[in-house]
Amino acid sequence: MRQSPFSMQAMRSITPMVLAAHIFCGLMLLQTPGLSEARELMVKEDQRSIHVEVLGEGLPVVLIPSLGRGAQDFDDLKMRLVDAGYQVILPQPRGIGQSSGLTVGLTLQDLAADVYAVSKAVTNSPVIVVGHAFGNRVARTFASEYPQQTKGVILLAAGGSTNIPKEIVKALRDSFRTDLPEAEHLEAVRLAFFAEGNEPAAWRDGWYPEVAIYQEAATKATPLQSWWAGGVAPMLVIQPLEDRVAPPANADKLLKAYPERVKVQKLAYAGHALLPEQPQQVADTIISWLRERF
Numbered sequence: 001m002r003q004s005p006f007s008m009q010a011m012r013s014i015t016p017m018v019l020a021a022h023i024f025c026g027l028m029l030l031q032t033p034g035l036s037e038a039r040e041l042m043v044k045e046d047q048r049s050i051h052v053e054v055l056g057e058g059l060p061v062v063l064i065p066s067l068g069r070g071a072q073d074f075d076d077l078k079m080r081l082v083d084a085g086y087q088v089i090l091p092q093p094r095g096i097g098q099s100s101g102l103t104v105g106l107t108l109q110d111l112a113a114d115v116y117a118v119s120k121a122v123t124n125s126p127v128i129v130v131g132h133a134f135g136n137r138v139a140r141t142f143a144s145e146y147p148q149q150t151k152g153v154i155l156l157a158a159g160g161s162t163n164i165p166k167e168i169v170k171a172l173r174d175s176f177r178t179d180l181p182e183a184e185h186l187e188a189v190r191l192a193f194f195a196e197g198n199e200p201a202a203w204r205d206g207w208y209p210e211v212a213i214y215q216e217a218a219t220k221a222t223p224l225q226s227w228w229a230g231g232v233a234p235m236l237v238i239q240p241l242e243d244r245v246a247p248p249a250n251a252d253k254l255l256k257a258y259p260e261r262v263k264v265q266k267l268a269y270a271g272h273a274l275l276p277e278q279p280q281q282v283a284d285t286i287i288s289w290l291r292e293r294f
Contacts, residue, residue, distance in 0.1 A: 041053075041122070047101055050114050051097050051099045052118050053092075056086055056087045058085045058086045059085075059290065060123045061130060061290075062127050063090050063132070064132065066132045066135055067212050070097065073206065076275065087123070089119065093114075094114065096208055103211075107222045109222065111218055120149070127149060128151055128154060128294075129143060130155075136155040136158050136246075139155060140227045143230045144226065152293060154237075154286055155230075157274055159246025161253055162249050171187075171189075187200075191244070193272045194271045202273075235262045237264045239265065239266050239267065241267060241270065242268075242270060245271075
């Protein structure tokens with residue numbers, strides 16, 4: 001089992017947020033512009049309330065962000081996908097922005113259920129689910145739990161089965177320590193997330209340590225075998241060659257296990273952050289695969 005980059009002892013200075021539960025079912029439309037414009041939704045069901053942005057028309061593509069980070073990481077990619085003719089659905093994780101819900105005692109299945117509730121609120125069609133970094137676990141759990149709602153799976157860095165070196169674990173933890181001097185913080189971000197020579201300034205901000213804590217706890221509470229396969233739908237893995245958190249061996253294992261449905265595209269000059277490092281290449285690879293498969 002892969003070692004955990006977070007522990008309550010290591011992060012004991014941070015108090016987890018326990019958000020108010022909303023015993024409420026339904027969908028509240030916050031804004032109702034034309035279908036081609038951005039819409040914002042609040043999907044309220046059981047004990048969660050998930051804020052969602054929806055853009056464009058076409059095959060629906062759900063984007064799930066990295067550990068302790070929000071949907072804003074997809075600001076560039078979402079517009080490229082919309083311009084290419086896809087509908088983009090961006091649920092904000094619990095604890096970020098207007099999204100709320102219980103954050104204790106969760107599993108990856110609970111987080112995948114958030115995505116399912118969002119997808120069903122927006123469309124009756126099966127979706128392409130895209131998971132970046134930690135989001136790849138949620139995407140694979142979604143595809144495993146809801147195969148009928150999954151048209152395809154795209155993983156932007158696919159970790160989960162290999163150990164992370166201790167110095168990278170420390171850098172990952174320190175990325176959430178915005179109390180550090182700026183230079184020290186950016187060096188941690190660079191070491192954990194960016195390829196050699198790539199500037200980490202794009203990820204100076206956007207860190208949510210309380211969110212990272214509950215997401216990591218959900219990972220530890222969920223058996224690897226329950227989500228590793230990522231369902232039965234076609235899968236694209238975009239694997240950064242300089243990813244220190246989720247090295248290429250993870251993608252190679254997926255390809256070896258499921259060669260009939262997994263395609264791995266290696267990406268040079270990119271690390272675990274991937275999106276701000278090679279935005280054009282990431283978008284082009286996704287769009288090319290979608291057009292080829294669907």
